[in-house]
Amino acid sequence: RFQPATSSSMKNCLPLVTLAALALGLASTASAAVETYAIDPVHSSVAFSIRHFVSKVPGSFTKFAGTITVDRANLANSSVDATIEVGSVSTASEARDKHLKTPDFFDAEKFATITFKSKAWKATGESTFDVTGDLTIHGVTKEVVLKVTSLGFGPGSRGAMLSGWEATTAIKKSDFGVNGPAMLGAALGEDVAITIGIEADLKK
Numbered sequence: 001r002f003q004p005a006t007s008s009s010m011k012n013c014l015p016l017v018t019l020a021a022l023a024l025g026l027a028s029t030a031s032a033a034v035e036t037y038a039i040d041p042v043h044s045s046v047a048f049s050i051r052h053f054v055s056k057v058p059g060s061f062t063k064f065a066g067t068i069t070v071d072r073a074n075l076a077n078s079s080v081d082a083t084i085e086v087g088s089v090s091t092a093s094e095a096r097d098k099h100l101k102t103p104d105f106f107d108a109e110k111f112a113t114i115t116f117k118s119k120a121w122k123a124t125g126e127s128t129f130d131v132t133g134d135l136t137i138h139g140v141t142k143e144v145v146l147k148v149t150s151l152g153f154g155p156g157s158r159g160a161m162l163s164g165w166e167a168t169t170a171i172k173k174s175d176f177g178v179n180g181p182a183m184l185g186a187a188l189g190e191d192v193a194i195t196i197g198i199e200a201d202l203k204k
Helices: 007-033 094-100 182-187
Strands: 034-039 045-052 055-061 064-071 079-085 113-123 128-137 140-155 161-172 188-202
Touching (some): 034 161, 064 161, 064 188, 128 161, 182 188
Antiparallel strands (some): 034 064, 045 055, 045 188, 064 079, 079 113, 113 128, 128 140, 140 161, 161 188
């Protein structure tokens, strides 16, 4: 037979109800805190420069993709995973681009992609971070540090949530076996400066 709840039993249930509500609230907050953004290549750039004799020659990659997983409550918990298509290298010279894709440099047919996967984010300021990760070029993986700045979060023209980022680093081409032919000798520098600008869309 149905027994109506007594005030005593209701009081005993209240702590359980409160704990359940708190757990649900915490779970909701935790899930809401982590967001995944997809890099928008149309509004992003991956550029580099290297010394040629006494000047700097710029270049870029035009095809790339990746995701940035963001904990906005603590950006140091964030991560990034990105892939660049080597065949998309562009230096405003068709002949030079063709040469860069050969085994003399990137060997794009054999090593079609460049990848970066972060391992740790360390805050260095209010919106700046040292992002340590594995960079793979020409089949060689080395640990590098990106100097990253968070440019902010906000709605785009179509209402989608966006995030903006800037990153810089420098690598030595010989560390990745991208040396170039011996005939270039001292004409081509060793250090490659990399500058990245990212706009990324919140994935639904």
